[in-house]
Amino acid sequence: DQQVKQNSPSLSVQEGRISILNCDYTNSMFDYFLWYKKYPAEGPTFLISISSIKDKNEDGRFTVFLNKSAKHLSLHIVPSQPGDSAVYFCAASPGVGVLNTDKLIFGTGTRLQVFP
Amino acid sequence: GAVVSQHPSRVICKSGTSVKIECRSLDFQATTMFWYRQFPKKSLMLMATSNEGSKATYEQGVEKDKFLINHASLTLSTLTVTSAHPEDSSFYICSAADRGGGQPQHFGDGTRLSIL
Numbered sequence: 734d735q736q737v738k739q740n741s742p743s744l745s746v747q748e749g750r751i752s753i754l755n756c757d758y759t760n761s762m763f764d765y766f767l768w769y770k771k772y773p774a775e776g777p778t779f780l781i782s783i784s785s786i787k788d789k790n791e792d793g794r795f796t797v798f799l800n801k802s803a804k805h806l807s808l809h810i811v812p813s814q815p816g817d818s819a820v821y822f823c824a825a826s827p828g829v830g831v832l833n834t835d836k837l838i839f840g841t842g843t844r845l846q847v848f849p
Numbered sequence: 850g851a852v853v854s855q856h857p858s859r860v861i862c863k864s865g866t867s868v869k870i871e872c873r874s875l876d877f878q879a880t881t882m883f884w885y886r887q888f889p890k891k892s893l894m895l896m897a898t899s900n901e902g903s904k905a906t907y908e909q910g911v912e913k914d915k916f917l918i919n920h921a922s923l924t925l926s927t928l929t930v931t932s933a934h935p936e937d938s939s940f941y942i943c944s945a946a947d948r949g950g951g952q953p954q955h956f957g958d959g960t961r962l963s964i965l
Contacts, residue, residue, distance in 0.1 A: 737892075738899065742890070751857070752956050765951055768943050769956075772857075774959070774961075775958045775959070776853070776855070776944075776956030776958045777893070777942075777956045778882070778956070779882050779953045779954075779955070795909065805959060825956070836883060836895050836898060837883075837944075837954065838895070839885075839892045839893040839894075840892055841891060841892045842892065843892075
């Protein structure tokens with residue numbers, strides 16, 4: 734049972750445009766959501782997170798939106814750059830983020846390709 | 850930034866061999882480390898939560914006698930795949946949570962295990 738889903742396995746975006754990566758979850762107990770970026774043969778790198786008490790969190794070119802009623806979150810990257818090409822995983826946790834010892838449930842990932 | 854070192858990065862060995870993978874937090878103390886497994890084009894699946902000085906907590910369906918976890922210090926956790934078989938071939942990734950809190954989990958670069 735996949736509790737965190739990323740229904741788009743891949744996304745191709747032109748440099749300078751906006752990239753929108755989507756993620757859906759089924760467990761209403763999730764309280765904290767994260768996005769990780771992963772290059773081949775490397776471990777995931779933390780990008781940005783959001784607590785369930787917020788609906789938006791922004792960090793530079795990256796913005797995460799959370800719609801709790803729809804159990805949906807999205808990551809916006811603008812402007813997209815070729816270096817953003819990687820696999821992006823969303824993850825959910827029942828914790829509140831402060832206690833980072835809570836386990837993470839990962840989605841299946843979306844491969845983003847940003848072309849010139 | 851925080852660094853998690855995972856060793857070895859790649860292992861190729863014969864069926865029946867036991868393989869040990871190390872996960873070290875290099876510049877912080879981690880009371881909790883996590884072990885994940887990733888199949889091709891699939892999500893990172895949490896196998897177990899490794900707690901310093903106590904027994905690991907395994908996820909449902911993960912054989913604790915097959916995947917031995919030891920977390921003897923605040924900077925080192927090991928995963929031993931005992932009597933490995935071809936179906937154990939996978940990408941194994943660890944993550945560590947800074948005991949100081951406030952930071953998301955940091956991941957190692959993973960270990961590609963191939964059992965012949």
